[in-house]
Amino acid sequence: xxxxxxxxxxxxxxxxxxxxxxxxxxxxxxxxxxxxxxxxxxxxxxxxxxxxxxxxxxxxxxxxxxxxxxxxxxxxxxxxxxxxxxxxxxxxxxxxxxxxxxxxxxxxxxxxxxxxxxxxxxxxxxxxxxxxxxxxxxxxxxxxxxxxxxxxxxxxxxxxxxxxxxxxxxxxxxxxxxxxxxxxxxxxxxxx
Amino acid sequence: xxxxxxxxxxxxxxxxxxxxxxxxxxxxxxxxxxxxxxxxxxxxxxxxxxxxxxxxxxxxxxxxxxxxxxxxxx
Numbered sequence: 001x002x003x004x005x006x007x008x009x010x011x012x013x014x015x016x017x018x019x020x021x022x023x024x025x026x027x028x029x030x031x032x033x034x035x036x037x038x039x040x041x042x043x044x045x046x047x048x049x050x051x052x053x054x055x056x057x058x059x060x061x062x063x064x065x066x067x068x069x070x071x072x073x074x075x076x077x078x079x080x081x082x083x084x085x086x087x088x089x090x091x092x093x094x095x096x097x098x099x100x101x102x103x104x105x106x107x108x109x110x111x112x113x114x115x116x117x118x119x120x121x122x123x124x125x126x127x128x129x130x131x132x133x134x135x136x137x138x139x140x141x142x143x144x145x146x147x148x149x150x151x152x153x154x155x156x157x158x159x160x161x162x163x164x165x166x167x168x169x170x171x172x173x174x175x176x177x178x179x180x181x182x183x184x185x186x187x188x189x190x191x192x
Numbered sequence: 193x194x195x196x197x198x199x200x201x202x203x204x205x206x207x208x209x210x211x212x213x214x215x216x217x218x219x220x221x222x223x224x225x226x227x228x229x230x231x232x233x234x235x236x237x238x239x240x241x242x243x244x245x246x247x248x249x250x251x252x253x254x255x256x257x258x259x260x261x262x263x264x265x266x
Contacts, residue, residue, distance in 0.1 A: 057217035058233050059224060 001050040009047040013040050072181060079174045086167025089160040095120050096160055097130065099152055103138075111138040115152050193231040194253045197222070200244045214243050 001009075017040035024032035048055070056064075089095050098118040105111055114134045122128035133152070135145045201211055208226075212219045215236065224230035232240070241248045 054212070054216060054218050057221050058236060059221040059230055060218065 001047065001052065003051065003053060003055060006047050006051045006055070010044050013043050013047075016040070072177070076174060076178065079170050083167045083171035083174065086163045086170065089167070090164035096157060098122065098124055098128075100124055110136070112136050113138055115149060117152060194228055194255055195225060195251050197240065197251060198226045200246070200251065201226075204244070211240075211243065215239050 017036050020036045021033045024030065024036075097120050100116050100118070102114045102116075103111060104113070112135060114132060116124070116132035117130040118124045119128045119130060133145075133148045135141055135149060141149070197211075201208070208219050208222045212222045215222070216239070217236065221230065221232075225232060237248055237252055241251055244251065
């Protein structure tokens with residue numbers, strides 16, 4: 001078997017296994033991946049045994065090693081920068097929306113409040129207004145008004161929180177990747 | 193690291209494919225070595241020397257200017 005035939009075989013098997021696993025997950029049948037994945041590995045190994053030429057040698061391994069190391073460096077630096085930028089959304093005041101509350105006491109003593117959300121980093125005004133809600137009587141606030149009130153606090157920061165979450169996820173992935181790299185480094189350092 | 197693989201191969205009327213098969217490497221590795229782009233491991237260097245029936249010094253020549261003090265061909 002030639003190298004190109006082997007690679008085609010591997011690709012076809014990988015696609016078939018991925019399709020079967022995807023379909024079984026959607027269908028709720030968890031038995032198929034247990035059979036399909038080992039079967040796919042066996043087919044690929046059988047194809048590999050049929051290859052009569054050298055697929056990878058020391059030069060190929062060295063190239064892959066260096067490429068992996070460079071990828072790790074680029075991803076680690078780029079990921080760290082992205083994680084810091086995204087996380088800064090949580091703690092950076094100019095990036096958070098401006099929420100104002102205005103309390104008005106009526107002639108009959110009722111307290112009404114108007115809550116407004118303005119664009120991040122802007123001067124509060126009609127042009128920068130995103131939305132506003134008025135609660136007519138604070139002492140008899142109904143459920144929908146209470147929900148609207150809490151949503152300002154919650155949703156106003158939601159976008160930034162999501163970005164921060166993405167930043168923390170990237171940072172977590174980076175740390176996991178570096179930990180795995182460190183583990184393999186220690187393993188190979190002891191082995192050779 | 194300079195080498196005489198191309199010369200020795202031509203002397204024995206051997207193709208790159210044949211040498212690669214005997215050495216247990218890909219043809220690309222032989223091409224890279226002949227262009228002095230890739231320095232083989234000691235194991236592969238000995239294997240090639242064994243195939244040609246010569247000493248390792250007869251094939252490979254170390255050059256300080258090319259290889260650098262660490263010998264790492266970056």
